[in-house]
Every structure is written in C-alpha cells, then in structure tokens.
Amino acid sequence: MRTGVLILPERRWAESAESWRTFDELGYDSLWTYDHLSWRSLSEGPWFSTFPVLAAAATVTRRATLGTLVTSPNFRHPVGAAKDAVALDDISGGRFVLGIGTGSVGAGDSDVLSQDTYTRRERTERFEEFVQLTDQLLREPVTTFTGRHFSAYEARMIPGCVQRPRLPLAVAATGPRGLALAARYGQAWVTTGPTDWSRGFTPQECLEAVAAQVRALRTACELQGRDADSVDRIFVVTDPAGDFLSSPDAFLKMAERYARAGITHLVLHAPRPNGIYAADPEALHRISADALPEVRDM
Template identity: 50%
Template sequence: MRLSTVILPVRRWSEGGREVWQRAEELGFHAAYTYDHLSWRVPFRDGPWFGAVPTLTAAAAATSRMRLGTLVTSPNFRHPVTLAKELISLDDISDGRITLGIGAGGNGFDAYALLGEGEEPWTPRERADHFAEFVALLDRLLTEDAVTYEGEHYKAHEVRNVPGCVQRPRLPFAVAATGPRGLRLAARYGQAWVTTGDPKVSAAGTPEQSHAAIAGQIEKLGTACEAVGRDAGKLPKTLLTGFTPDRPLDSVDAFVDFAGRHGELGIDEIVLHWPIDDTIFAADLSVFERIAAEAPAQLAT
C-alpha cells in the first residue's frame, strides 16, 4: 500500500507553499499531487488558487525523491498539444517523477471559464467524447516525435515533441473514471486507475455502502480490462480520499483500518488531502503527520 498526498495550490510559494511540498517529501509520501483547475468550489472559489503546472515545476525543483503529478487534469480547459509540451518539460525538470492524473472533468467553474455569452458547457456525453479523443491524442504526442492528427474535437499539424519524456515510452497516466467509457480508457491507456468513491453514496451513505460501491467499480474495471486482454490485478488502483463517508484522519488507528479494508478490495495507493483549516479538508495536522510516519509500517505487517 502506497500513501500519497494532494496539496491544493492555495498558498503563495514564498508564504509556506514550498515548505509544504518539502515536508511531504520528508514525511515519506510516495507522491504529492495537486488539482489542475482554474478555480474550485466554495470556499476556495474566492481565495488564492495557483496554476498546477507552475506549481509542480517549483515542487520538482524543491524536492528530489517523491513523485509529483496532477489529480486530475481534464479537457475542460486543456488542449493535448500544449499540455504534452508542458508535461515533457515537467518530466525533464523532475528527472522522470511526473504522473498525469487525468479525467473527463465536470460542469464546475472550469467548464464555464472559456465560454462566450450564450454558450453552454459540454453535456456528459460531450465530455466523454472529448475525453476519449484527448487521451488517445495525448498518448501519441507523448510517445511519437512528430504527430499529425485531425479528429472531431482536436487537431495537431506536424507537432514536434523531441526529445520526449524521460520516462519511457511516456510518463504514466492515472485515469480517473467510473463510467463504462472512462473505464475502457483506463484499461487501454492507464498505468493506474483513480476513484473518489461513489458521489451518491458519499452524500448520504455509510462507510459500508461506500466500500461496497468501490468494490463494484473495481469489478467493472476488471471487465473493461478483460475486454482488452489486460490483467486488472496488475493495474494499480488509487483512492483519492475526502469524498467518502469515512473519517480516516481521525486517528492513526482509524486510518489503518480504513486503508486495510480498501487494500483488501485491491486499492494500492491512498491519497490524503493535506489539511486546510475551515474547509472540508480540515484535520489535525499532527495526526495527519503521524499517519504518514506510522501507518505504512502497520499496513505492511
């Protein structure tokens, strides 16, 4: 079981931002991720929120061991051609420590930011259509020196991406998906699969119901993998916490119990939000740090 964290880009680099990423490495986290949004929900909507790529670039320079990445990037405001260039650069600066968490995106602030008057955001089907084409083209852009492509939603004309990624054949994709089309993308292109649980259960369900829902998602992932001749047991599975009815940050024991139960389902990596006061991610920082320091050894026994 790997233990990672996600650090929201809400701190100025000179006012604690750098120290949080460095502290994450000192605590031994496998990876530290950040959200890739233009802004996020209340209370973050009207506060500081910095860009994911510059933040990860700075984090790559301030750390040396732990993996770094997005959790997650989406097509809502990204284009695969420009994103590929940024990812290749990030992978180089970090010496091959970047993972791209990628998902279809939602209908929040990112979906509206680039729209003109009277324009509507994509429907769920349109988001899925964009996502499928986005992932397939990004895969090519990160593995081929030159790409020309003309699809329904994206185009690339003689795009050069030399020298490519440090990680070969490209940096890993961690595909966030729970629907049939997204799971097929995870099975085909993913080096990991990501879930936050079932939003319907999270809103009014119990930890037991959430556990069962994640088990169902993993079963569907297995079906998607089988369809492309892939062993689902060898596809790493990541749970981004903070959106289920559980309270794993109440104590070290609570976390070990939570992680153990999800490990039995096949979850390989658990990602904890770095605590932020007065938000849904509020938690006792000392308990959080004890979990990082003590839980991995307990889970290994």
C-alpha cells in the same frame, strides 16, 4: 499499498514549498494537486496554476511521484498539456504522472472558455479523444492528428519523456467508456468513490461503491487483454470514507478495508485550517510515523 498527499494550489509558493518538501521527507509515495483554474467553494480565494506549481514542487522534493488529479479537456488542449507534462517529467527526473479525467461541470471552470455547457455525452467524447491524442503526443516526437474535438499538426515533443515509452497516465473514470480508456491507456486508474456526493454516503456505502468500481475495472482490463494488477488503482479519499485522520489506527483500519477492495494507492488531502478538508495539521505526521510502514505491506 502506497499512500500519497494532495495539496491544493491555494497558497503562495513561499508558504506552500515547505508542505511539499515535508510530505516528501515524511515518506509519502506521491504528491498531487488539482488541475483547475478555480475550484468550487474556494473559487473566490487564491488558486495558482497547476503545472508551474508542480515544476516548483519538483525542485524541492527528491523521491515522491508528482502528478495532477486531474487534468481535463474543460480548458486544456492535449498539445499544451503534453508539452507541459514532458517538461515536468524532465524537471522531476522522471517522477511525473499525468492524471486525466473528464472534469466536473460543477468544479468552477468547465465553462470558462465558453458559456456552453457540454452534455455528458460530449464530455465523454472529448475525454476519449483527449486521452488518445495525449498518448500519441507523449510517445512520438512529431504528431499529426485530426479529430472531432482536438487536432494537432506536426506537434513536436522533442526530446520526449524521461520515462519510456512515455510518462504514466492515471485515468480517472467510473463509467464503462472511461474504464475502457483506463484499461487501454492507463498505468493507473483513479476514483473518488461514489459519483454523486450530494446524496450522502456512509463509510460502508463508499467502500462498496469503490469495490464495485474495481470489479468493473477488472472486467474492462479483461476485455482489453490486460492484467488488471498491472494498473495502479488509486482512491482519492474523501469524507464519505469515514474519520480516517483521527488517528494512525483509524487510518490503518480504513487502509485495510480498501486494500481488500482492490485499491493499491490511497491519496489523502493535506489538512487545511478551516473549511473543506479541515483537519489537525499534525495528522499526516502521525500517520507517517505510525502507519505508513504497515500500509506498505498491505
């Protein structure tokens, strides 16, 4: 099992650079950030553009994979997203993963380009087309595509990805249509656990929800004629998973449970001083020293 860290793009780079460098040096396998224009309870505070932040992160890190969790059709077009992704793959020396999802209506930027709120069906259709076109753009030097929601006319992606045949896609999904996309196009699949956090979930209920999603992904892969074990299965760990940052032992016990459920990659939010994801700033240092080697053997 691999372990990553998600760093919110909320601090000026002069402050944030040290976090990216430190987590890379501590041995975390992947480093991520959200791709939003603003976000939920932090919408009135600082929030920087994702792709430039990751480009800067690529220059201060050496080994960890870098990625978005996740880019969505809410305010991005596949041509622009793919062009930025190709550049990031190059700047990072082939360490970039493009996470893609439908995006959340409540995240704060789903209606920033239009006051119309897409229905669930419309969001799913846009997501399907976004993934299809992005896959084609990242594979081909020149792409022409006409869809219902997105089109491209002789869109050039030269010189293309460092990683071949293209850089990896991490597809976030829980429903049948989204899981089918992950099975067909994804080198990784992403879940945040239960789909309705507002209900409140116990750690056991969160674990059971993720295990059920993994089983559904396996079924989707079988329908595509694909080995599900070829797909990296990422769980972005949230509060319903329990008090996993309290000690390296607590983290190890949580990791063991999710490894048995079929997860291959855990992503932890970098501790913030207050508010959402507030935690001891030294927690991830202790986990690095006392838990990461054992987690890698799971």
